[in-house]
Amino acid sequence: MKELLTLRINGQTHEAAVPSHFTLLETLRYVLQLTGSKQGCDKGDCGACTVWLDGRPTLSCITPVHEAVGAEVRTVEGLVGLRTGSGTPHPLQDAFDVCGAAQCGFCTPGILMSAAALLEENTSPSRDEIRDALSGNLCRCTGYTKIYDAVEMAAERLREQGERGVGR
Amino acid sequence: MSTRTPRRTRAVPPRDDPEVGDPAEELEEHISHPDQDGQAPHGRRERVETNVIGQRLRKTDGLAKSTGRARYTDDISLPGMLHGKILRSPHPHARILSIDTSAAEQMAGVHAVVTGAEMPRSYGIIPWTPDEQALATDRVRYVGDAVAAVAADDEDTANRALEAIRVEYEELEPLLDPREAERRTDVQIHDPKKPGYNGNITKVVKLEFGEVDGEMDAADVVVEGDYFFEGSTHTPIEPHCAVGLWEEGGIAGTRLTVWSSTQVPHYLHRELARVLELEAARIRVIQPAVGGGFGGKSEPFDLEFCVAKLAMKSGRPVKILYTREEVFYAHRGRHPFLMKYRLGADREGRIRAVDNRALLDGGAYASFGLVTAYYSGQLLPAPYEIPAYRFHSTRVYTNKPACGPKRGHGSVQPRFAFEVQLDKLAERLDLDPIELRRRNFMGEDRRTINELRVTSNGFLQCLDAVERASGWKEKHRRLPFGRGVGVAGSCYISGTNYPIYPNEMPQSGIQIQVDRSGRVTVFSGASDIGQGSDSMVAYIAAEELGVPLESVRVLTSDTDLTPVDLGAYSSRVTFMLGNACIDACRKMKALVQQAVAEHWDAKPQRVLLAGGQAMDGLDTSRQMPIAGAFNLAEAKYGTLGATGSYNTPKDVHGEYRGGTIGASPAYSFTAHVAEVEVDPETGFVDVKTIWVAHDCGRALNPAIVEGQMEGSAYMGFGEALMEQQIFKDADHGRAGLHDAPSLLDYRIPTSLDTPELASLIIESIDPEGPYGAKEAGEGPLHPSIPAIANAIYDAVGVRMDSMPFSPPRVWKAIQAQKEMEGREGKAVAAD
Numbered sequence A: 001m002k003e004l005l006t007l008r009i010n011g012q013t014h015e016a017a018v019p020s021h022f023t024l025l026e027t028l029r030y031v032l033q034l035t036g037s038k039q040g041c042d043k044g045d046c047g048a049c050t051v052w053l054d055g056r057p058t059l060s061c062i063t064p065v066h067e068a069v070g071a072e073v074r075t076v077e078g079l080v081g082l083r084t085g086s087g088t089p090h091p092l093q094d095a096f097d098v099c100g101a102a103q104c105g106f107c108t109p110g111i112l113m114s115a116a117a118l119l120e121e122n123t124s125p126s127r128d129e130i131r132d133a134l135s136g137n138l139c140r141c142t143g144y145t146k147i148y149d150a151v152e153m154a155a156e157r158l159r160e161q162g163e164r165g166v167g168r
Numbered sequence B: 001m002s003t004r005t006p007r008r009t010r011a012v013p014p015r016d017d018p019e020v021g022d023p024a025e026e027l028e029e030h031i032s033h034p035d036q037d038g039q040a041p042h043g044r045r046e047r048v049e050t051n052v053i054g055q056r057l058r059k060t061d062g063l064a065k066s067t068g069r070a071r072y073t074d075d076i077s078l079p080g081m082l083h084g085k086i087l088r089s090p091h092p093h094a095r096i097l098s099i100d101t102s103a104a105e106q107m108a109g110v111h112a113v114v115t116g117a118e119m120p121r122s123y124g125i126i127p128w129t130p131d132e133q134a135l136a137t138d139r140v141r142y143v144g145d146a147v148a149a150v151a152a153d154d155e156d157t158a159n160r161a162l163e164a165i166r167v168e169y170e171e172l173e174p175l176l177d178p179r180e181a182e183r184r185t186d187v188q189i190h191d192p193k194k195p196g197y198n199g200n201i202t203k204v205v206k207l208e209f210g211e212v213d214g215e216m217d218a219a220d221v222v223v224e225g226d227y228f229f230e231g232s233t234h235t236p237i238e239p240h241c242a243v244g245l246w247e248e249g250g251i252a253g254t255r256l257t258v259w260s261s262t263q264v265p266h267y268l269h270r271e272l273a274r275v276l277e278l279e280a281a282r283i284r285v286i287q288p289a290v291g292g293g294f295g296g297k298s299e300p301f302d303l304e305f306c307v308a309k310l311a312m313k314s315g316r317p318v319k320i321l322y323t324r325e326e327v328f329y330a331h332r333g334r335h336p337f338l339m340k341y342r343l344g345a346d347r348e349g350r351i352r353a354v355d356n357r358a359l360l361d362g363g364a365y366a367s368f369g370l371v372t373a374y375y376s377g378q379l380l381p382a383p384y385e386i387p388a389y390r391f392h393s394t395r396v397y398t399n400k401p402a403c404g405p406k407r408g409h410g411s412v413q414p415r416f417a418f419e420v421q422l423d424k425l426a427e428r429l430d431l432d433p434i435e436l437r438r439r440n441f442m443g444e445d446r447r448t449i450n451e452l453r454v455t456s457n458g459f460l461q462c463l464d465a466v467e468r469a470s471g472w473k474e475k476h477r478r479l480p481f482g483r484g485v486g487v488a489g490s491c492y493i494s495g496t497n498y499p500i501y502p503n504e505m506p507q508s509g510i511q512i513q514v515d516r517s518g519r520v521t522v523f524s525g526a527s528d529i530g531q532g533s534d535s536m537v538a539y540i541a542a543e544e545l546g547v548p549l550e551s552v553r554v555l556t557s558d559t560d561l562t563p564v565d566l567g568a569y570s571s572r573v574t575f576m577l578g579n580a581c582i583d584a585c586r587k588m589k590a591l592v593q594q595a596v597a598e599h600w601d602a603k604p605q606r607v608l609l610a611g612g613q614a615m616d617g618l619d620t621s622r623q624m625p626i627a628g629a630f631n632l633a634e635a636k637y638g639t640l641g642a643t644g645s646y647n648t649p650k651d652v653h654g655e656y657r658g659g660t661i662g663a664s665p666a667y668s669f670t671a672h673v674a675e676v677e678v679d680p681e682t683g684f685v686d687v688k689t690i691w692v693a694h695d696c697g698r699a700l701n702p703a704i705v706e707g708q709m710e711g712s713a714y715m716g717f718g719e720a721l722m723e724q725q726i727f728k729d730a731d732h733g734r735a736g737l738h739d740a741p742s743l744l745d746y747r748i749p750t751s752l753d754t755p756e757l758a759s760l761i762i763e764s765i766d767p768e769g770p771y772g773a774k775e776a777g778e779g780p781l782h783p784s785i786p787a788i789a790n791a792i793y794d795a796v797g798v799r800m801d802s803m804p805f806s807p808p809r810v811w812k813a814i815q816a817q818k819e820m821e822g823r824e825g826k827a828v829a830a831d
Ligand code: FES
Pocket: A038, A039, A040, A041, A042, A043, A044, A045, A046, A047, A048, A049, A050, A059, A060, A061, A062
C-alpha cells in the first residue's frame, strides 16, 4: 500500500507515493533517489544512515517514514550550502577531503551528519567530545584518526567564519 | 608433498649503484630507452625529486564521497529493475533431495526463480580448487549455503517467494571442530581428491629449509608455545551488492552487464563466463565505488551469478543487496589457527631454528585456502634471519562459512604466535625485546631461507622509530603493575609474482589519452575500494605529464573500457598499477617532448613538463601551456594515446614446489609498540596508544599511507580484543548458526574503543617500486596483535596465547597466575 506523503527534505518540499511500511532511509534512497545516505545494516547498528530530523542526528533506517512527516529532514546532500552559501560544501565536507577522512566513504555521510550536529552546538569540541559524538557511527577503514583531524579542522574554520560573521 | 632442503641462504648480488647524473642526460637516456617492457622504471635507490608525488593531496573522489555523490552499487537503479533474494540452507550439512519452486514461480510479482540445476558448473577463485557452485545442487555445507534465488517486484515479494520454495534435505552430521575434521573420515565434507584421501582436508603443506632438528638440538634456549588465533570477519560497512542487466540486441548487442561491489572485477568476469557458460566477450563487469572490502569481496559470490541468471531469465534488470546477516555468512575472513610453535636460539638471542605446526579451520569451501596454507608459513622468514625453518600446515574443511583472505591474508596468525615467541625468548634471556629483534635483523638485498628475494628493508628504522616515539626505554619493564608496553615486527608482500591463474600477460595495465584541452584521461582497471588507487594514478599522471591534478580524469574498473588489472588483493595495486601508469605516462611524455623540442629546435631532454606548462629546462623563460604542447604532439603523431603495463619478475622465487607462493617484487616492513593498561579486577585491557612505523618504500601521498596504517592497526586491535567470528554447536543452539551476525553483537571497535594511533612513515625507497613505493594497506595490521599481547605481559605478567584478549580470558589468566604464585608462595613458606 502506497500513501501520498509530504516531506520536507533539505529545505525542499517533496510529495511522494511511499509504501506505508517504508523507513525514512528507504524513502530517501529508493523513492526520492537521495542515495547519499547509506544502508550498512538496516537495523540501527552502524550509523551510516544518519540524517537530521529537526536538527537531531537520527538513524533513518529505523525511523518509520511517518515520523518524518512534518519534520525538517536534512541529509548529506543538504549539508552542501549549509553555513557556506549555496553550492559550496560544508567546511566539514571539505575538511574530510583535505584530511583523507573518507577512505571507502561508505560511513562518511552518516559520520558527517553526526559531526555536523556536534559543530552546530559546539565549534570548539575536544577530542573526547568528538569521540562521543561519533560513537554511534562505525567506520571500518580509518581507525577514526583522520576523521577527528577533519572535524577539528572544520571546527576551526567555523570558528573563523563565526568571528567574521559569515554564513550565520 | 615435496620437502627438500634448498640452497643455503645467500645474498642477492649487489645492484649497480648508478651515479646521480645530470638530469638532462638522464632524461635523454630515458627517452632513448623507454621502459617498453613495463619493468622497474627506476631500478635505483635514490629518492627522485617530484612535484606531485609525496604531497598530501586531496583524493580524486574525496569530495564526491563527502557530499554523497559517489555512486555505490546499491545506488544504481535501472528502469524496470527487480529485486532478488537468495534462499539459504538452514542446515550446516545436508544432502538436497529435491527443490520445488513451482509455488514461488506462480506468485504474483515474481518474475524468475533459479536453482543450481541451471548453472551447475563449479568454480573457485583458485583454479585448482573449484569446489563451489553458484547455488548448491546436491549438498549444502554450511548454514547459509545458497540453494535458490528469486527476482520479484520488490524485496518483500521476493522474501515471500523464498518461503514458498520447498527444499527437502537429508541432514548429515556436521563437523565444526577442525581437529575432528582432520581426524575423521567417516564424514567427508567434500569428495576426496583421490581414493584414500580425506575429503575434509583442503591442503597440507610441509616445507623444510636447513637443518632444523640439528639446529634446534644445538640451541641454548628453546621456546615452545601453543597458540590459538580466533577467526574474525571483514565487516565492510557496505554490504555486498550486485546488479545484473541482460540485453538482447543482435550481433554485438547481446550481452550481460554486472555491476558489483567486488574487489576483483577481472576474476569475476572470468567466473561469470565459466558458470553461466557465456562467452566472456559478451560480459561486461563494472565496479562502482566500493564501500570497503579488506579481502571480503575478493572472489565471486552467489549474488553475482544470481543477478545475472535472474536477469537473463526475466529479461529485466535485477539487484541483490545482502542483508548484514548475509554478509556475516558470506565471510571469507580470517581463518582460526591452532598453532604449535618452537623456536631455538643461542645465548645471545640469535635465532637458530624455527619449527611450526598449524591447523587452519577453513570452513565449507576452499576459497583462497590453498594459498592460505602456504602463506601460513611462507611469509614468516623475514625480517629476521632464520637459518633453519620448518612449517607444517594443514587446512581443513568444516561446516561453517568459508574462510579466505582478510587483510594480511594467512600471515597475521603466524605473526602473532611468532612475535609472542620472540618476546618470551627475550624474557628468558633477559634481553630487551627491541634489541633482540635488532640482533636478528636479516638485512637488505638478501634471500630468506625459503628463497624469498628481499630487496629494500627498512625494518631497523621502523624499530628505531617506535622505540623513540613510544618512550620505550623509560617504559618497558618500568611501568607500575597494570601498565605495560609491548613490541612486535612483521613483513608483508607488495603483490604476488604469480597471478591466480597461470598466464604470461601483465598483472596491471593503464591506458592514457590526452585531450586538446590539456586534459589527461587515465583508464585504470584497478579496484579502488577506499585505499586510493584512483587517486594514485592521477598523481602519477600529474607528476609525469606536468598537468594540474584537476586536469586528470580517472575512469575505472569497467571491463569494456579499462585494461585488465588483477584486482585489489595481496597489496599489489600501488606497486603494479603505479609502475604501469609510469610506463604509460613516460611513453606519452616522450612524444610530447619530441614534438615541443622540434618546435623549439632544441633537444627533447630539455623539455620539461611541470606545473601545467612545457618549458625549456635550460631557459625557463621559454614556456608554453601544456595544452599547446599536447596539440603539437597530436599534430605530429596523430591521435594521442599510450598504454603501459607492469608484469612481475618471474625469475625470483624458490626452486621447490610452492616456492612461487610468497614471492613478491618487494616486501614491506612494520614495527609496532602498544601501550596498555590492564585492570586486574576485571581483566579489561585498555589499549592507550599504538605507535605504528611502516616501511612503505616511499609514500606517494603520506596522508593516504597514514590512513592505511591507522586503519590496519585499528583492525588488528579489534581482532586482538573484541572480534570473534564464531558459531554455535549443537549444545548451544542450532549447530552452525553464527553466534552474532549483526554489527551490534559482533563487536567492531567504535570511536570510543579505538586507541590513539600514531603513524610513523619509513621510506626505504624500493628499487623497483613506483618512485620507490611498496605496500601500506595490509602489513601494518600484523604487529598490532602480538604487540598488545606482549604489552599485557609487561603490564600484568600473564601470557595471552589465545585470542581475543577479552576481559574474561585476561581475568582468568590473572587469577591462574595469582593461584600459582600463591601455591609457590606457600611452598616457599613451607620449606
Ligand atoms: S543502516 Fe541505519 S544504523 Fe546501519
